[in-house]
Amino acid sequence: MKLTEAKQQFISSWGAFGxxxxxxxxxxxxxxxxxxNADPLSQDDIMEELNISRGNTNMxxxxxxxxxxxxxxxxxxxxKEFFTAEKDIWKVVKxxxxxxxxRELDPMLKLLDQLEDVEGDKRDKNVKTFVETxxxxxxxxxxxxxTLDIMIKAEENWFVGNLVKLFK
Amino acid sequence: MKLTEAKQQFISSWGAFGxxxxxxxxxxxxxxxxxxNADPLSQDDIMEELNISRGNTNMxxxxxxxxxxxxxxxxxxxxKEFFTAEKDIWKVVKxxxxxxxxRELDPMLKLLDQLEDVEGDKRDKNVKTFVETxxxxxxxxxxxxxTLDIMIKAEENWFVGNLVKLFK
DNA sequence: TAATACTTTCAATGTTTTTTGAAATTTCAA
DNA sequence: TTGAAATTTCAAAAAACATTGAAAGTATTA
Numbered sequence: 001m002k003l004t005e006a007k008q009q010f011i012s013s014w015g016a017f018g019x020x021x022x023x024x025x026x027x028x029x030x031x032x033x034x035x036x037n038a039d040p041l042s043q044d045d046i047m048e049e050l051n052i053s054r055g056n057t058n059m060x061x062x063x064x065x066x067x068x069x070x071x072x073x074x075x076x077x078x079x080k081e082f083f084t085a086e087k088d089i090w091k092v093v094k095x096x097x098x099x100x101x102x103r104e105l106d107p108m109l110k111l112l113d114q115l116e117d118v119e120g121d122k123r124d125k126n127v128k129t130f131v132e133t134x135x136x137x138x139x140x141x142x143x144x145x146x147t148l149d150i151m152i153k154a155e156e157n158w159f160v161g162n163l164v165k166l167f168k
Numbered sequence: 169m170k171l172t173e174a175k176q177q178f179i180s181s182w183g184a185f186g187x188x189x190x191x192x193x194x195x196x197x198x199x200x201x202x203x204x205n206a207d208p209l210s211q212d213d214i215m216e217e218l219n220i221s222r223g224n225t226n227m228x229x230x231x232x233x234x235x236x237x238x239x240x241x242x243x244x245x246x247x248k249e250f251f252t253a254e255k256d257i258w259k260v261v262k263x264x265x266x267x268x269x270x271r272e273l274d275p276m277l278k279l280l281d282q283l284e285d286v287e288g289d290k291r292d293k294n295v296k297t298f299v300e301t302x303x304x305x306x307x308x309x310x311x312x313x314x315t316l317d318i319m320i321k322a323e324e325n326w327f328v329g330n331l332v333k334l335f336k
Numbered sequence: 337t338a339a340t341a342c343t344t345t346c347a348a349t350g351t352t353t354t355t356t357g358a359a360a361t362t363t364c365a366a
Numbered sequence: 367t368t369g370a371a372a373t374t375t376c377a378a379a380a381a382a383c384a385t386t387g388a389a390a391g392t393a394t395t396a
Contacts, residue, residue: 003295006286010302013279019382020190020272024354038297043373053356058374079364079371087297089304104188111181118174127171129206129255134178136257143327159311192384211343221386226344247341247394 007036011050026052027060031069031085040073040082068095090156098152105145112138175204179218194220195228199237199253208241208250236263258324266320273313280306 001009011032018028029050034041041049047057061083064070069092073082086092115134120127151159169177179200186196197218202209209217215225229251232238237260241250254260283302288295319327 001282001286003286003288003298006283007298009279010283010298013276017272017276022188022190026354036298036301038293054373055357055375056355059355062374081372087301087304089301089308093308104185108181108185111177114169115174115178118169118171120171125206130171130175130178130204133204133255133257136255140257140261140324140327147327156308159308159315194384222343223345223387224385227385230344249343 007033010036024060024063026050026056027063030057030060031064034064034070034083034085035087037084040075040084042080042082044080046083067099088156090159094152097148101145101148101152105141105148109138109141109145112141175201178204192228192231194218194224195231198225198228199232202232202238202251202253203255205252208243208252210248210250212248214251235267256324258327262320262322265316269313269316269320273309273316277306277309277313280309 011029014032015025015029018031019025030046033046033049043054043057043061046052046061047054050057061070064083064085065072070083070085073084075082086095112134116131116138118127118130118134122128122131179197182200182203183193183197186199187193198214201214201217211222211225211229214220214229215222218225229238232251232253233240238251238253241252243250254263280302284299284306286295286298286302290296290299
């Protein structure tokens with residue numbers, strides 16, 4: 001396979017993949033494009049490569065920066081801004097985990113706390129099932145929270161090297 | 169908080185939560201509803217509780233059954249079918265992980281395999297970055313694949329009890 | 337077997353999300 | 367300062383996705 005074709009393939013698949021995970025297709029594609037480009041790209045480069053509008057490009061780059069996945073680069077002698085993505089995939093994964101934890105897991109745990117102390121007779125089957133389900137989710141959520149915190153601080157070696165052995 | 173209100177809250181939040189993870193809102197809500205109901209519900213029960221149409225209900229129940237999260241129950245003496253969800257959250261999580269791995273991670277790894285042997289001079293900076301990025305993702309993906317396989321087979325105790333200690 | 341209860345399908349419709357592009361704003365070199 | 371280059375905004379348009387409901391299909395029982 002030629003490089004150009006492989007790049008296209010990667011970008012389009014990364015985009016499709018993203019949509020299954022609640023990530024906007026264009027955002028995932030821009031990320032993919034920056035991941036596989038050695039040098040930083042300008043907004044115009046990205047627009048041209050992906051055939052998308054200026055506004056769309058701008059919004060999604062911003063979003064990627066908010067997620068901590070892309071950096072704005074100022075090249076000396078250039079008026080334009082350039083953009084580049086972190087290439088170390090382990091760092092990328094940790095960053096995504098960190099953000100999703102903050103945006104989704106933490107609020108969910110807060111909600112479960114409130115729902116846990118529902119009024120009513122605990123002997124009532126419906127109250128019981130509700131409370132038990134909510135508590136069960138909270139318990140696992142808290143554990144996931146702790147585990148992910150540790151993962152976020154860990155080195156890749158830890159994950160790739162030792163995890164499997166420890167679990168067996 | 170009253171049970172009715174808490175249920176509503178849980179269902180609606182679970183639905184919103186789902187949309188952030190590429191899961192259709194209604195599907196997540198039906199799942200939530202079945203999770204917190206001690207007894208199985210019929211299609212009509214679900215339609216009424218969530219104010220959704222027959223077709224929508226039917227399609228999303230089916231999807232939940234495909235995901236292995238909901239079971240069809242035949243109650244003796246009843247003509248209708250009833251539905252119930254697995255209440256053990258650890259089992260639910262493992263089932264979701266198993267399915268998403270099959271549907272998303274496995275195909276992604278297959279793709280990366282193909283992209284890895286792109287033609288071209290490895291000294292070319294662009295070829296080099298492409299190959300390195302793809303290989304990096306593949307390496308981490310394979311590790312995740314193995315780790316998740318172990319997780320799928322594990323008991324909850326393992327996760328809740330020992331994981332943290334091992335990681336420290 | 338026929339009548340009835342229940343389930344499934346899917347074209348049409350509605351809703352949400354994404355994208356566009358032109359106008360407004362900001363930046364910076366001269 | 368000024369004004370050209372670059373960036374940002376956002377209302378409107380397009381695209382993607384979800385939902386409806388009536389008709390077709392199936393299973394059950396009298």
